Amino acid sequence: MTFFFMKPILMKPYQKYIIFIGILLVLCPLGLILPHYFKAGDAWGEWSVESVKQQTGHEPVGMKKTAGIFSAPIPDYSLGKENDPLSKRSLNYIISGLIGTGIILIITFGVSKLMPLKKEE
Amino acid sequence: MHIPDGYLSPQTYVPLLGLFVAVAAVAVKKVKEKVDKKLVPFLGMAAAFSFLIMMFNLPIPGGTTGHAVGAAIIALLFGPWVSFIAVSVALIVQALVFGDGGITAIGANCINMAFIIPFVSWYVFRIIANKNASFKRMSVAAFMAGYLSLNAAAIAAGIEFGIQPLIAVGTDGNPLYAPYPLSIALPAMALEHLLVFGFAEAIVTLIIFRYFFKHNKDFIEVLK
Numbered sequence: 001m002t003f004f005f006m007k008p009i010l011m012k013p014y015q016k017y018i019i020f021i022g023i024l025l026v027l028c029p030l031g032l033i034l035p036h037y038f039k040a041g042d043a044w045g046e047w048s049v050e051s052v053k054q055q056t057g058h059e060p061v062g063m064k065k066t067a068g069i070f071s072a073p074i075p076d077y078s079l080g081k082e083n084d085p086l087s088k089r090s091l092n093y094i095i096s097g098l099i100g101t102g103i104i105l106i107i108t109f110g111v112s113k114l115m116p117l118k119k120e121e
Numbered sequence: 122m123h124i125p126d127g128y129l130s131p132q133t134y135v136p137l138l139g140l141f142v143a144v145a146a147v148a149v150k151k152v153k154e155k156v157d158k159k160l161v162p163f164l165g166m167a168a169a170f171s172f173l174i175m176m177f178n179l180p181i182p183g184g185t186t187g188h189a190v191g192a193a194i195i196a197l198l199f200g201p202w203v204s205f206i207a208v209s210v211a212l213i214v215q216a217l218v219f220g221d222g223g224i225t226a227i228g229a230n231c232i233n234m235a236f237i238i239p240f241v242s243w244y245v246f247r248i249i250a251n252k253n254a255s256f257k258r259m260s261v262a263a264f265m266a267g268y269l270s271l272n273a274a275a276i277a278a279g280i281e282f283g284i285q286p287l288i289a290v291g292t293d294g295n296p297l298y299a300p301y302p303l304s305i306a307l308p309a310m311a312l313e314h315l316l317v318f319g320f321a322e323a324i325v326t327l328i329i330f331r332y333f334f335k336h337n338k339d340f341i342e343v344l345k
Contacts, residue, residue, distance in 0.1 A: 058296075063299070100218060104165065
């Protein structure tokens, strides 16, 4: 099954890059496993409102109001539950990566259709 | 470095959204003029690459996590404007689909990671090396381009976090948004990137630069 937008990326010079993206996809659970193994928490400044309250003893009013303004369909690249075994979370992480990659490829080809770029010489 | 919703006051995120839209308008114009159609699949690949590289969270044992962005090498290969568009697409998908970075902070996050990184990377490389430089010198330039550009973005984010208690305080004197002052936020963001995460962007930039230099040298925009 080949969609119209896949044709250019399936041409030969791009095969190597597709393989490269595939390798990144397979390896991306390392981004979950390494922090788990080394007991590293959230990135600096990306804590939940509760965590900020715990750290500072005070709940910022504006933060509380704005933090929940939007709910993403797949929060934290996690399709399952937070306490799923690491193996299951890893598989879900790959699927999230695949979904994100797919959406990005569709968007960029859409953008390129709308944007009349210089023709190939 | 993905600032969530609730950390930036409207006085911060609205101007940054405006700045992002203005930069995006310039980027679209520049890319239309310069980039030819055969690069389009690479724009998608670049955005996908940036998206995936940001999933590789690196731990500071017992501490925080961080990641490379990939924006530095995309800038060297395709130019800073293409990198801006590719990384912006990745960041917007992360915010809208995965809640990584807030929707109110899209402007801030795209300015930090999709604008500052590509341009700092581009000019750092150009200052250290040109197309006639030795391979060794170019390698140093690529490494430093990655390292310094990620740190520049981290410093920008640290400033955005740190000015919140100065500009948005409730009637009770407590901060309304990001709680830590500049004296904490700036060193926290700068140090973890200077000591750890900056090297991730540097190594990614170096490895991919060397690969393209050996196999597709004519393709590298920063050497044109």
